[in-house]
Amino acid sequence: MPYNETVEGLGLDEYKYHFVTKDKPVFKSRKGLSEEVVRQISAHKEEPEWMLDFRLRALEIFESKPMPTWGGDLSTMNLDEIYFYIRPQDRMQRSWDEVPEEIKDTFERLGIPEAERSVLAGVGAQYESEMVYHSLREEWENQGVIFESIEDGLKMYPDLFREHFATVIPPADNKFAALNSAVWSGGSFVYIPKGAKIDIPLQAYFRVNAERMGQFERTIIIVDEGSEAHYIEGCTAPQYSTESFHSGVIEIIVKKDARFRYTTIQNWSNNMYNLVTQRAMVHEHATMEWLDGNLGSKLTMKYPSCYLMGEGAHGEVLSIAYATDGQHQDTGGKVVHVAPHTTSRITSKSISKGTGRSSYRGLCKVYEGAVGSRSNVECDALLLDETSRTDTYPYIEIDENQATIGHEATVSKVGEEQLFYLMSRGLAEEEAMAMVVRGFIEPIARKLPLEFAIELNRLIELEMEGSVG
Amino acid sequence: MADGVTTARVAGDTEAGAAGSRLADFLETLDEPATLLERRRRAWERYAELPMPTRKSEEWRYTDLSGLDPESYEPFAPESGEEESRDAGDLPEQAARLLEGMEARGAVAVRVDGRTLHRRLDPALAERGVLFAPIRRVARERPELLAERLYTSDVAPMEEKLWSLHVAMLTGGDVLYVPDGVRVPEPVHVLRWAGEGDRLLSTHTLVVTGREAEVTWVEEYLSPDLERPLLSLSGLEVFAGDGATVRYLALQRYGRGVKHFSVQHLLAGRDTRLSGLNVNLGGDLARDDVTSHLEGPGSESEMLALWFGDGEQHFDHHTLQHHAAPHASSDLLYKGALTDSARSIFRGLIRVDRGAQLTDAYQTNRNLLLSEHCHATTLPNLEIEADDVRCSHGATVGQVDEGMLFYLMSRGLTRRTAERLLVFGFFDEVLERVPVEGIRERLRDAIGSKIGI
Numbered sequence: 064m065p066y067n068e069t070v071e072g073l074g075l076d077e078y079k080y081h082f083v084t085k086d087k088p089v090f091k092s093r094k095g096l097s098e099e100v101v102r103q104i105s106a107h108k109e110e111p112e113w114m115l116d117f118r119l120r121a122l123e124i125f126e127s128k129p130m131p132t133w134g135g136d137l138s139t140m141n142l143d144e145i146y147f148y149i150r151p152q153d154r155m156q157r158s159w160d161e162v163p164e165e166i167k168d169t170f171e172r173l174g175i176p177e178a179e180r181s182v183l184a185g186v187g188a189q190y191e192s193e194m195v196y197h198s199l200r201e202e203w204e205n206q207g208v209i210f211e212s213i214e215d216g217l218k219m220y221p222d223l224f225r226e227h228f229a230t231v232i233p234p235a236d237n238k239f240a241a242l243n244s245a246v247w248s249g250g251s252f253v254y255i256p257k258g259a260k261i262d263i264p265l266q267a268y269f270r271v272n273a274e275r276m277g278q279f280e281r282t283i284i285i286v287d288e289g290s291e292a293h294y295i296e297g298c299t300a301p302q303y304s305t306e307s308f309h310s311g312v313i314e315i316i317v318k319k320d321a322r323f324r325y326t327t328i329q330n331w332s333n334n335m336y337n338l339v340t341q342r343a344m345v346h347e348h349a350t351m352e353w354l355d356g357n358l359g360s361k362l363t364m365k366y367p368s369c370y371l372m373g374e375g376a377h378g379e380v381l382s383i384a385y386a387t388d389g390q391h392q393d394t395g396g397k398v399v400h401v402a403p404h405t406t407s408r409i410t411s412k413s414i415s416k417g418t419g420r421s422s423y424r425g426l427c428k429v430y431e432g433a434v435g436s437r438s439n440v441e442c443d444a445l446l447l448d449e450t451s452r453t454d455t456y457p458y459i460e461i462d463e464n465q466a467t468i469g470h471e472a473t474v475s476k477v478g479e480e481q482l483f484y485l486m487s488r489g490l491a492e493e494e495a496m497a498m499v500v501r502g503f504i505e506p507i508a509r510k511l512p513l514e515f516a517i518e519l520n521r522l523i524e525l526e527m528e529g530s531v532g
Numbered sequence: 533m534a535d536g537v538t539t540a541r542v543a544g545d546t547e548a549g550a551a552g553s554r555l556a557d558f559l560e561t562l563d564e565p566a567t568l569l570e571r572r573r574r575a576w577e578r579y580a581e582l583p584m585p586t587r588k589s590e591e592w593r594y595t596d597l598s599g600l601d602p603e604s605y606e607p608f609a610p611e612s613g614e615e616e617s618r619d620a621g622d623l624p625e626q627a628a629r630l631l632e633g634m635e636a637r638g639a640v641a642v643r644v645d646g647r648t649l650h651r652r653l654d655p656a657l658a659e660r661g662v663l664f665a666p667i668r669r670v671a672r673e674r675p676e677l678l679a680e681r682l683y684t685s686d687v688a689p690m691e692e693k694l695w696s697l698h699v700a701m702l703t704g705g706d707v708l709y710v711p712d713g714v715r716v717p718e719p720v721h722v723l724r725w726a727g728e729g730d731r732l733l734s735t736h737t738l739v740v741t742g743r744e745a746e747v748t749w750v751e752e753y754l755s756p757d758l759e760r761p762l763l764s765l766s767g768l769e770v771f772a773g774d775g776a777t778v779r780y781l782a783l784q785r786y787g788r789g790v791k792h793f794s795v796q797h798l799l800a801g802r803d804t805r806l807s808g809l810n811v812n813l814g815g816d817l818a819r820d821d822v823t824s825h826l827e828g829p830g831s832e833s834e835m836l837a838l839w840f841g842d843g844e845q846h847f848d849h850h851t852l853q854h855h856a857a858p859h860a861s862s863d864l865l866y867k868g869a870l871t872d873s874a875r876s877i878f879r880g881l882i883r884v885d886r887g888a889q890l891t892d893a894y895q896t897n898r899n900l901l902l903s904e905h906c907h908a909t910t911l912p913n914l915e916i917e918a919d920d921v922r923c924s925h926g927a928t929v930g931q932v933d934e935g936m937l938f939y940l941m942s943r944g945l946t947r948r949t950a951e952r953l954l955v956f957g958f959f960d961e962v963l964e965r966v967p968v969e970g971i972r973e974r975l976r977d978a979i980g981s982k983i984g985i
């Protein structure tokens with residue numbers, strides 16, 4: 064057991080993805096947002112008329128909605144300085160060999176091709192505004208699984224696309240969903256056919272390379288009756304002195320008896336505003352699980368949601384946040400019980416270090432008629448320094464009396480007794496601290512598919528295992 | 533404060549005093565100490581400047597004020613501060629009946645429509661320097677007690693509109709002062725009866741205690757069911773000295789037709805012990821905004837509440853446990869039961885300032901839903917900026933236990949009676965924390981008659 068590790072040694076603070084790739088984008092929009100930029104994006108994608116209309120309507124909605132005054136501080140965010148669309152290459156590739164050298168190099172350094180060869184069912188890679196690479200193992204393709212870039216999804220499956228697009232998260236849902244609806248680019252279109260069980264994950268990887276970049280991926284995932292799948296997304300960006308902006312919209316439909324898990328390991332550099340809307344409609348006896356890890360970014364505002372629409376549906380949100388100097392993780396989860404006998408659980412663990420601030424924000428809503436619903440929310444926060452801050456803001460709205468709802472939260476510092484005990488066994492204070500922190504997040508960390516996503520492991524689990532395990 | 537004894541009129545040319553405004557007209561009729569008038573005038577200006585909060589603000593998200601037009605209420609005439617105290621025997625029947633069983637009190641006041649009809653203070657307490665008098669009289673005779681205290685609460689921005697209205701339209705209020713080291717063994721109890729609709733009643737209480745003093749303040753709000761609506765605004769400010777113990781109980785059992793807004797700010801010094809209980813049973817709409825500021829190390833605050841809502845009743849509770857000093861502890865327990873189409877909201881915040889190390893802060897809200905159409909919303913919030921703390925909160929929404937119901941029904945009780953008994957048991961966890969036997973029984977009776985057992 065090596066004893067040379069500290070909390071820093073957990074690798075949570077260290078940022079390994081600062082490198083910048085020199086590339087030559089084929090198109091870069093003007094800075095700032097305008098109708099012209101929206102039209103350009105739509106034209107580049109050779110979209111049908113209805114999509115352009117949709118985008119323009121969304122732009123109006125975005126402009127009419129006020130900036131949220133709750134959550135994190137958005138006052139310093141300047142959208143006029145952001146590039147809303149950067150097209151890195153002319154067309155998407157299905158073979159690594161054809162991906163331009165500079166971009167390929169980036170993903171090589173992130174370990175993506177290696178992971179794909181060994182442990183992933185399919186991989187999508189987004190660089191700036193476009194998916195540069197998308198591939199799916201043949202065995203799944205043969206079963207009718209669709210795993211395409213969102214743009215190809217629109218072109219190849221127009222009816223299936225239009226049937227589901229913006230049905231889970233309409234543009235008017237919130238200001239940033241409206242923004243995404245106006246300028247979306249990249250993301251995945253996934254369909255898992257009835258009864259298909261994909262036992263290894265699909266992965267999407269998001270990389271922002273350019274300075275002052277805005278990335279707006281849009282993902283639709285339809286999990287048909289009785290099927291099972293797991294989707295992982297990872298995100299990184301280099302550190303610039305200017306701020307970048309990421310605002311995705313993820314729409315998921317989990318049909319009857321299906322099971323789906325969506326894992327995010329967000330490790331944006333800490334100049335990134337990360338404002339994401341993620342929501343799943345969960346039908347009869349289906350299960351949806353969000354596993355949401357937020358380690359990077361300057362400010363993240365993200366609350367993955369489960370709308371439990373069918374009887375017996377189950378929703379789960381596992382959220383882990385780590386905020387260090389200058390970071391604010393405003394994260395949590397929402398569960399909305401619409402149908403009878405639905406169940407849900409939100410488990411949140413956050414760690415605040417230095418001047419970091421972690422806020423849990425969540426909603427548990429039970430509509431009248433959702434009889435026999437049960438929900439349990441648990442939030443634990445760990446504070447490592449005097450200057451750290453933690454907040455808990457749960458909203459619990461219950462309109463049904465035949466429901467059982469519980470919420471609990473605790474805030475603590477690492478216990479003196481715990482440290483004393485470990486130190487009396489020969490550990491230095493920092494090592495003891497690291498062990499306690501690891502124990503704190505372990506219930507969630509162990510759910511990470513560590514054998515699948517190598518770059519994720521580097522980030523959290525492997526280094527922690529090595530540190531004091 | 534020599535000018536405290538002069539009188540002045542509120543200037544008729546304030547911009548706030550729009551022509552035809554009955555509230556502005558009210559301000560012009562007043563004849564009271566200049567310091568009080570000045571406060572009213574400033575509050576009225578503030579009131580006029582501020583928009584009525586809407587449901588777009590977080591604080592009023594669940595309580596809709598759009599139907600509230602303060603101009604439609606006629607303020608009750610303010611007390612002069614010199615009302616003659618009648619003997620208990622000379623009181624109107626209703627008020628006299630309320631005084632039954634209130635013999636064991638350190639002091640008693642009965643206010644009807646804001647005016648004091650009866651006031652009694654144990655002479656032994658008066659001798660030891662305890663003061664229990666209308667604000668207006670205290671402004672004339674002991675202005676130093678009000679300076680830097682009266683209306684100084686740092687009400688939240690979204691509460692300021694109604695708070696300003698409360699200050700500007702004050703009907704009457706009491707000051708309770710307990711000097712250093714004086715222990716008031718029996719509670720001080722104020723009954724506030726309102727008998728008329730279409731009226732605005734604004735009452736205020738200032739409790740000031742010296743070091744190591746001890747007192748229990750009880751206030752009761754009552755009215756018949758009113759056909760025309762009554763707007764009731766109430767404020768409580770407690771300044772508890774180092775080492776003092778201040779207990780506070782509010783029993784709101786208005787009849788239907790009343791909208792009641794209450795702002796309560798309690799300030800604890802070093803090693804101070806505060807305890808507050810709000811019981812909401814009556815009115816159409818009741819909103820309590822309760823803040824404990826723990827400004828001195830070693831202070832403790834207990835915050836309790838009970839409510840039972842039926843019909844269309846709407847109860848909204850806001851709380852703040854503000855830890856500004858280290859080594860302080862606070863414990864909040866809010867329990868409510870709802871039936872019919874009643875609705876309740878609990879929005880509580882524990883705020884621990886940087887440097888408030890070794891804080892212990894707890895917050896629990898439990899809700900029982902007894903019918904299909906009632907709604908409970910609970911928002912227990914934490915904002916923690918110190919690292920060496922123990923904070924937790926919990927919230928639950930559920931039903932009475934089916935097993936217990938079955939047991940009671942198998943003993944011959946109807947479902948309704950069994951259910952109500954279980955609600956009573958649910959409340960008992962809070963009631964048993966009330967230290968004064970006579971008060972505890974009075975609360976039990978009030979709750980029992982409300983829930984119908």
